[in-house]
């Protein structure tokens with residue numbers, strides 16, 4: 001083969017390679033979000049994620065943007081002090097139009113929940129510190145390590161000692177606390193345990209059987225750390241599509257939760 005032919009062959013290979021890369025990129029791009037009018041929807045689904053900003057927050061933020069899905073986040077103030085490298089993920093959250101940011105305490109009780117809740121004033125100070133550091137103005141919160149609901153004078157449920165602390169923040173600062181009805185669990189290293197269809201069916205079953213804190217509303221708990229894992233990202237993406245496609249279910253932010 002002469003030099004000219006060699007160059008032509010090389011060019012053909014180069015073009016072929018580029019085409020293959022393009023095809024590969026296209027087949028790996030995420031499916032489009034589904035936006036349907038749902039005039040007769042029955043159920044409200046509230047996706048929530050706790051403990052960010054963490055390393056997984058970057059992927060969760062991208063997922064939320066890709067699927068154009070409302071997600072309520074409960075953030076931990078200390079994370080960006082302990083690791084300033086996490087600050088860009090927090091900043092990305094503040095710019096994401098699909099989110100609402102809630103308070104999940106400054107310290108996350110440093111993991112010692114019983115001690116933390118033994119002094120309600122410490123809990124109040126800890127939440128106010130988080131509010132200031134992360135500039136959280138929504139008034140929505142979730143207690144660390146405790147599934148406590150405190151949404152109105154009537155809508156209250158959860159462990160007594162933690163409730164005491166929540167009540168102080170509710171009465172003095174107008175905070176509303178969300179617990180959760182259902183959790184997308186992971187194996188401790190971020191890998192989600194079940195497939196999207198199973199989660200979808202379980203969520204629908206709970207709603208149909210009235211097993212949620214309030215009727216026809218379900219709050220789903222996730223954790224930012226899950227989204228370091230590829231499978232967790234894929235499962236959540238598929239679950240979002242199933243819910244977006246379901247005429248009975250509407251995805252919402254916690255500020256749309258009905259308090260009666």
Ligand SMILES: [Zn+2]
Nearest residue numbers: 050051144145
């Ligand atoms: Zn937490």
